[in-house]
Amino acid sequence: MSQTKKLTPNLDQSSTKLLNLTVLQRMDPFIDEILFTAAHVSFYDFNIETSQWSRKDVEGSLFVVKRNAQPQFQFIVMNRRNTENLVENLLDFEYELKNPYLLYRNASQEVNGIWFYNAEESEEVANLFNRILTAHPKEPSNTTVPSNKRSGFFECL
Numbered sequence: 001m002s003q004t005k006k007l008t009p010n011l012d013q014s015s016t017k018l019l020n021l022t023v024l025q026r027m028d029p030f031i032d033e034i035l036f037t038a039a040h041v042s043f044y045d046f047n048i049e050t051s052q053w054s055r056k057d058v059e060g061s062l063f064v065v066k067r068n069a070q071p072q073f074q075f076i077v078m079n080r081r082n083t084e085n086l087v088e089n090l091l092d093f094e095y096e097l098k099n100p101y102l103l104y105r106n107a108s109q110e111v112n113g114i115w116f117y118n119a120e121e122s123e124e125v126a127n128l129f130n131r132i133l134t135a136h137p138k139e140p141s142n143t144t145v146p147s148n149k150r151s152g153f154f155e156c157l
Contacts, residue, residue: 020063024076027085030069036128038062038121041077043086046103046111053113058086062114064128073132075125090129091138097126 011019017034024031043058060080066073073090092107100119105111116122 020061023078024063024065027076028065028067028087030067031065032068033066034063035066035073036064036125038116038118038125040117042115043077044101044113044115046113048111056112057081058084060085062125064090064125072136090132091136095126095129097122099123102126102129 017037020037021031021034024034039061041059041062043056044053045056046053058077058079058081060078062075062077064073064075071089071091075088075090077086079085088104088106093104095102095104097103100116100122102114102116102122102125103111104114114122114125116125
C-alpha cells in the first residue's frame with residue numbers, strides 16, 4: 001500500500017515574497033513593496049496607569065511595507081489568533097529597541113511592545129524604522145509631546 005506524504009511547497013525566497021505581497025495587496029491594494037518580513041511576533045500592551053504589560057490577541061508574521069499612497073510606510077501583522085490584522089503607520093510613532101522587544105508609542109499614544117521570536121529580526125526592524133524615519137521626518141503638529149516627557153519615556157518601562 002502506498003503511504004500518503006504531506007506535500008510541502010518548495011518556494012524560494014523571492015517566490016515567498018511575491019506570494020506574501022499578493023496576499024497583502026488583497027488586503028490593501030496600495031501596498032507597493034515588502035521592505036522586511038519577520039517570521040513570528042507577539043504583541044503586548046502597556047497600561048500606563050498600572051505600569052503593567054498584558055498580552056494582546058495579536059500574533060503572526062510582521063511585514064514592513066511601502067505604499068504608493070499616504071501613509072507611505074506601515075507595518076502589518078497578519079494575525080494568526082483572529083481575523084483582525086494589526087496595521088500601524090510608521091511615520092506617526094516613537095520606538096525603542098530592547099532586544100528581543102521593540103517598544104513603540106503610536107499616534108493614539110498607545111504604548112505597545114513587539115516580541116520577536118528571532119532577536120536578530122528585532123534589530124533589523126529597528127534599523128529599518130530608523131532609516132525610514134530619518135529619510136521621512138514627521139512634520140511638526142500642534143499636538144506634540146513636550147521634549148522633556150518624550151525623552152526617556154521608554155526608560156521607565
